[in-house]
Amino acid sequence: MPSSPLLTNPTLRALIALAVFTYTAQNMINVSIAPLSRALALPEWIVGGAVSLAAVAVTALSQFWGRRSIAWGRRRVLLTSLVLALIAGTVFSATVWARSAGALGVVAASAGIMLARGPFFGSAIAAIPPTGQALVAEVTQDQTSRVRGMSAFSGAINFSVMFGSLISSALGAVWIFAPVHATPWFIVIALVIALVWVPKDGHSRSPRNTQPTCAPGHSSSSMTVTGELPPRVSWLDRRLLPWIGGVFGMFFANGVVQILMGFIVQDRAHLDPSHAVSITGLMLLTNAAGAMLFQLLIVPKLAWEPRRLLRGGITLGTVAFAALAWAPTLPLVVLSTFLMGVASGLAVPGFSAGASLAVSPEEQGGVAGIMNATGSVTWIFAPVSAAALYGWNPLAPFALGLSLIAFSCTVAWAHPRLLRHATTS
Template identity: 70%
Template sequence: MPSSPLLTNPTLRALVAIALFTYTAQNMLNVSIAPLSRALDLPEWIVGAAVSLAAAAVTALSQFWGRRSIAWGRRRVILLALILALTAGTLFSAAVWARAAGYIGAFAAAGAIMAARGPFFGAAVAAIPPTGQALVAEVTPDEGSRVRGTSAFSGAINLSVMVGSLVSSALGAWWIFGPVHATPIFVLIALAIALIWLPRDGGTARPRRHLPHLTHEAAEPEKATPASSIEGTTDSASTETTDGELPPRMSWTDRRIAPWIASIFGIYFANGVVQITIGFLVQDRGGLEPAPAVSITALMLLANAAGAMLMQLIIVPRLGWGPRPLLRAGMTLALISLTCLTLAPTLWAVAASTFAMGVASGMASPGYSAGASLAVTEREQGGIAGVINATSAITWIVAPVSATALYGWMPLSPFLLALSLVALSCSCAWMLLRKLDIVSRARD
C-alpha cells in the first residue's frame, strides 16, 4: 500500500503538528465550558451561544481562508490565524479568572466568553482545515490516495481531540479552571511550530507567475480539467500556486457537490448536539457535580475521538473503499449509534454510544471530503476545501443553541431532532449518490 502523503510531505507534517496543538486548545475549551458555566453561575445558553458564534465565523471564513491559502500562501494564512487564536485564548482565560475572582459580573463574563470562544477563536481555527485539505488535494492525484490523504489529515485532527480530552481530564481533576488557562500555551506552541517549520511561501528562485483572468466560459466547471486527472505534484509545485490570484469561489448548490453535502449534513448536526450536551448529560444521568464532571466529560469526548481516529488513521486507509461506500456505511452506523445514545440509561452505555458515533464519523467524513474534492477541478480545490470545512461548521451555528435550549426544556428533545436529520442524510447517501459518477462530474 502506498504511504500516506502525511508521511512524506514536510509541509503537511508541520500543518498536522499545528493542528494538533491548536485543536487540543480548542477541545480543552469544549470539555470545560459546560461545567464552567455552572461553576461561574452563568446561564446554560451562554455555552451554546459561544459555540454557535464560533461556528458562524468558521462558516463565513472557511472559503475565505481556503482560497487565500492558495493565493497568499500557507505560511501567511496560518500565522495570521494563530495570532488571532492566541488573542482569543488569552481573552477567554482572563474573563474566567476575573469572573472567578469576583472582579466582573455575570453579564461582562458572558460577553467576554462568547466573544473569545465565538468569533475570535472560530475565525482562527477556520483557516487550518481548508489549508490542509487544499494541500492534501494537491499531493493526491487519484481516488485511492485522496481517500487516504483526507482520512489521515482528519485523523490527525481527531488525535488532537484525544490529547485535548486527556489534558483537560488531568487539569480539570486538579483545578476546574486549569484547562482554560492552559489554552493560550498550546496555541503559542502551534505558533512557534509555524514560525520555525512552515516553509516561506514562494521561496523558490522561480519567477513569479500570475494566472490569467478567466473568462466566463473558462470559469465554468464544464470546461476545466478534473482534479482527479492531475499527476503527482510535489511540495515545490504547490508553492508555485501562491501567485496572489484568487481562485474561483464554490457555490453550495453546485450540482457536483450538493448531493455530498446533503448526505453528510445530519451527522455533523448530531455531532454538534452530542459534543455540546455531553457535559450536561454526564451530570444529569450520572448525578455528578460540575468539578468531577469535567473529567468524565473529557473521557466521553475521548471515546468519541478515539472511534473517529481509529477509523481515519488505521481502518479506512486499509479498507480500500471509495468515497460513496464509506459515506453510506458511516451514515447507517450513525443512525444506529445515535439511537442507542438517546436511550442510554447509564454512563457506560453513553460512552459506548459516543465511541460508535466517532466510528461512524470516521467513516463518513473521509468519504465526503474525498468525494467532494474529486468532483471539482484543480483550480477549485481552495474553494471546495472551504466548503468541506464549513459544512460541519454551519451545523454548529444552530446545533449548540438549539440543543442547549431544548435540553433545558426536555433532555431527550435535542437527540430526537438529531436523529431525524441523520435519518434524512442517510437516505440522501443511499438515494442521491446512487447514480453519481464522481470523476465524470468534474468533466460534466
Template identity: 70%
Template sequence: MPEPEEEIENAVAASSTKETGTSSVLAHPTLRALLAIALFTYTAQNMINVSIAPLARAMSIPEWIVGAAVSLAAVAVAMLSQFWGRRSIAWGRRRVLLTALFLAFIAGTLFSGVVALRAAGIAGTVLTASIILLARGPFFGSAVAAIPPTGQALIAENTPDEASRVRGMSAFSGAINLSIMIGSLISSALGMWWIYAPVHATPWFIAIALIIALVAVPKDAPTPKDPDEETPESVALPPRVKWNDSRILPWITGIFGIFFASGVVQITMGFIVQDRLHLDPAHAVSVTALMLLANATGAMLMQLLVVPRLSLPPVILLRTGMTLGFIALATLTFASHGPTIAVATFVLGASSGLASPGFSAGGSLAVSDEEQGGVAGIINATGAVTWIFAPMSATALYGWHPIVPFVLALALVALSVSFAWFHPRLRVAQTR
C-alpha cells in the same frame, strides 16, 4: 518502455504506499507541519469544549451562553472557510496560518483572563458572558477556520487519484481527532486538579502551534497565472465554489446530519453526565473529557487505521458511516448508564470517522484542480453550518426537555442517510 527493474520498483512502491496508508501523503514537510499545528490548535479548542459546560454552572453563567459561544464560532468558520482556503493558495500558506494562529492566541488569552477575573469575584456575569461569547465565538472561530481548508487544499495538490485522496483526507481528519483525544486527556487530568486549569492552559497550546508555524512552515510565494510572469498583478484568487453546485451538493446533504448530531452530543455531554449520572460540576469535567475521548478515539481509529486499509470508494464510506451513526445516536438518546453512554459515543465517533473522509474526498474529486481551495472551504464550512444551529438549539431544547435535542438530531441523521443511499448523483458516483 520502462525497464523490468523500474517496473518492479514501481510495483513495490505502490504496494508499500497502499499498506502504510498515508506514508506518501505525510512525506510532504509542509503537510507534516500543518498536522502538528492542527494537533495543538484543536487540542486547545477541545480543552475549552470539555470544560465550558461545567464552568458555566460553576461560574453561574446561563447555559445558553455555552451554545451561543460555539454557534458564533461556527458562524465565523462558515463565513471564512472558503476565504481562507482560496487565500492559502493565492497568498501562501505561511501568511494564512500565522494570521489565524495569532487570532487564536488572542482568543485563548481573553477566555483565560475573564475566567480568572470571574473566579476572583472581579468580573460580573454580563462581562464574563460577553467575553466568553467573543473569545470562543468569532475570535476562535475565525482562527480555526483557516487550518482545515489550508490542509485539504495541500492534500488535493499532492494526491491525484481517488485512493490517495481518501487516505490523505483521512490522515488529516485523524490528526484532528487525535488532538481531541489529547485535549480530553489533558482536560480530565487538569480538571481533577483544578476546574479552571484547562482554560488557563489553552493559550500555551496555541503558542506552541504559532511557534511551529513560524519555524516549520516555509515561505511560499503565490503561484502566478502565467509562469513567465512574476508580478503581483499576475496572482489571482482561485475560483469560488457555490454551495448549491450540483457536483458537491449531494455530498453535503448526505453528511450534514452526522455533523449536527456530533454538535448536539459534544455540547450537551457536560450536561448529560451531570444529569444522567448525577455528578457535580467538578467531577463532570473529567467524565465529560473521557466521553469525548471515546468519541474521538472511534473517529481516529477509523481515519488513521481502518479507512486507509479498506480502500473503499468515497460513496461507500459515506453510506456505511451514516447508517452506523444512526444506530449509535438512537442508542445514546435513551442510554442512562455510563458504559452504555461511552460505547454509543465511541460508535458515533467511529461512524463519523468513516463518513467524513468519504465526504471530503468525494467533494474534492468532484471539482477541478483550480477549484480545490474553494471546495476545501466548502467542505470545512459544512460542519460549521450545522454547528451554528446545533449548540444553540441543543442547549435551548435541553433546558426545555433533555430528550428533545436528540430526537431532532435523529431525524436529521435519518434524512441524511436517505440522501446518502438514494440521491441520484451519489448512485452514479457508486456506479463509476
C-alpha cells in the same frame, strides 16, 4: 497502494502538527465550557451561544481562508490565524479568571466568553482545515490516495480531540479552571511550529498558473503563490449537494453530542460540575478514539470508494445516535459515543474525498472551504438549539438530531448522483 501524503510531504506534516496543538486548545475549552458555565453561575445557553457564534465565523470564512491559502500562501494564512487564536484564547482565560475572582458580573462575563470563544476564536481556526485539505488535494490525484490523504488529515484532528480530552481531564481533576488557562500555551506551541517548519511562500511570475507545483506524493520546500484568487465554489453546486446532504446530519448529531455531553454525565451519573469535567473529557476521548482509529488505521486498509464510506458511516451514526438518546447508564453512553466516533471516521473521509474529487484542480481551495464550512454550519444551530432544548426536555435535542441524521442517511442511499456515483477522478 500509494503511501499516505502525511509520510511524504513535510509541509503537510508541519501543518498537521500545528493543527493538533490548535485543536487540542479548542477541545480543552469545549470540554470545560459546560461545567464552567455552572461553576461560574452563568446561563446554560451561553455554552451553546459561544460555540454557535464560532461556527458562524468558521462558516463565513472557511472558503475565504481556503482560497487565500493558495493566493497568499500557506505560511501567511497560518501565522495570521494563529496570532488571532492566541489573542482569543488569552481573552477567554482572562475573562474566566476575572469572573471567578468576582471582578466581572454575569453580563460582562457572558459577553467576554461568547466573543472570545465565538467569532474571535472561530475566525482564527477557520483557516487550518481548508489550508490542509487544499494541500492534500494538491499532492494527490487519484481516488485512493485522496481518500487516504483526507482520512489522515481528519484522523490527526481527532487525535487532537483525544489529546485535548486527556489534558482537560487531568487538569480539570486538579482545578476546574486549569484547562482554560492552559489553552493559550498550546496555541503558542502551534505558532512556533508554523514559524519554524512551514516553508516560506514563493511568488510566481505567471499569476495564472494555479496548477500544483509538485507531483502527487512528492514534497516541495515551498508553494508558489500566484497572487490571484482561485474560483469561488457555490454551496448550490450540483456536484457537491449530494455529498453535503449526505453528511450534514452527522455533523449536526456530533455537535449535539459535543455540547450536551457535559450535561449528560452530570444528570445521568448525578455528578457535580468539578467531577463532570474529567468524565466529560473521557467521554469525548472515547468518541475521538473511534474516529481516529478508523481514519488512521481502518479506512486506508478498507480502500473503499467515497460513496461506500459515506453510506456506511451515516447508517452506523443513525443507529448510534438513537442509542445514545436512551442510554440510561454511563457504560452505554460510552459505547454509543464510541460508535458515533466510528461512524464519523467512515463518513467524513468519504465526504471529503468525494467532494474534492467532484471538482477541478483549480477549485480545490474553494471546495476545501466548503467542506470545512459544512461541518461548522451545523454548529451554528446544533449547540444553541441543543442546549436550549435540553433545558426544556432532555430528549428533545436528540429527537431533532435523529431526524436530521436520518435525512442524511436517506440522501446518502437514494440521491440520484450518488446512485450513479457521479464523481470525477
